[in-house]
Amino acid sequence: MSEIDLRRIKPNRLNPRSSFDKEKIDEISKSIKKFGLLEPIIIRKKNDYYEVVVGERRYRAAKQAGLDKIPAIIKQFSDKEVIELNLIENIEREDLTDIEKGKCCTKLMEDYSTDYPTIFSMGEKLGFGTTTIHRWISAFREISPEIQKYVATADERGRTPIGKIASREALIIAKTVKEPSKQLELVKEVAEKKITRDDVIKITKKVQQDKNKSIKELVEEVEQEPAELIFRLSHMKPILDGIKIQTSRKSLDPKIREGAIIRANLWQPAFADLIVKKIEKKKLGDFTEEDAKREGGYTLEEFKEVWKNLHGNWDPNETVNTIIFKIKKKKNIEMIV
Structure with a gap:
């Protein structure tokens, strides 16, 4: 383990995470100011600088806390190994959305097709079910970038943050509601009202059946139905x-x-x-x-x-x-x- 100047470390360009929770970074930063960074990050050498492999939130929080140096373990990893490591580490912590997991899987299949020619081979090597991997890839490919902004992971109680929607609900909407404007409107309604998955399915069916009613009208109809x-x-x-x-x-x-x-x-x-x-x-x-x-x-x-x-x-x-x-x-x- 070494003490590395933070100015010589850069973020992980292969990190599947599309955004970082500011509140979580703030919490880690406060802890670092009080106790220091207790767990080193893992980095790799890239030309004249280092790149984060594991521990990007700790790296960002350390910068926010005003540290000059940070404890780090230096290891050599290929790009493929970095993607695999980030995918497995974050999935085990359930930190990534299905979209971000799907982005990882897609990159592995596209850039390393010899090692990952099929979803089945990926499941065998990484230890995930083919149905699960297929859902991740579908989420990445079928949920539009506009809707992806509203997708977040759920907490341990299955609740998504205010104004956000779970990947599965977003994928249901993307697959069944064809008009982009209606997709976005429904996603916003689901995010605001915390509509259940079962009700999302009912609403999307109504959208297909009744083209003349607005999204708000169809949402209200389902909300008024008995549970x-x-x-x-x-x-x-x-x-x-x-x-x-x-x-x-x-x-x-x-x-x-x-x-x-x-x-x-x-x-x-x-x-x-x-x-x-x-x-x-x-x-x-x-x-x-x-x-x-x-x-x-x-x-x-x-x-x-x-x-x-x-x-x-x-x-x-x-x-x-x-x-x-x-x-x-x-x-x-x-x-x-």
Whole structure:
């Protein structure tokens, strides 16, 4: 490790990140001023200067903090290795948007086609699924530069920053709404109102079906529709018979709140309208026999098996949303039964 003059270091020209979070840079800069830079960056020699390979945010924060020198590890990397390293490092931290990941993958396939002739070979070498890589590349190629400005990564709770939209929602819009002006208008609405992915899909379908209505009108139509909860076919009868009056979910549509009317669906059509009586967050480990009974007439042990069948495992420390409801209206279910 060496102490390198910051004036001799330049940013990584191959970094897939299109922008840096100023708030995050400010936080790191404050920490550096107080404690110094605790973790060295990794750089490589380029002619008469050095180039950042790993740690560009720390490099930028150190400059902002007014440091003259910075601890750095000097290693030799080819351009291909730098791209691979940046892609893997940032994906593991989930820092990059799908667009930025797609940019990396596209460059590897275009500039290093011998090593990465196909998406499958890329997945094998880098350890990612081909479906995932295909989604990244599609996001980079199909989402216009104008819309890319509104795309950001979500936090650990799945929330994007104010005024931003997730890559998947942006890709749905790019694939289904053909007019660029309508694409941009819808992206702005989604970013401002934090519209869910399911509702984005509904809106894009309406855009295709009704060419005469404005984006704002179509968004308002979907916003006014009741929220939906999807149930298994085996749960339909217990719900209609009043035995199942509770459902627990890992995530919750913002429309689902106490007093709201929600639509109980298998997929299509809906079999009942429900009124939400109560919503509370609860750890799975705190579930009681009474909870299990409300979930469909189960014992607690039976409900644990149902949960594991649906979600893979039963983690007593996992917090879920429990929704207690009652029937408002039963639908015509002859076609379902």
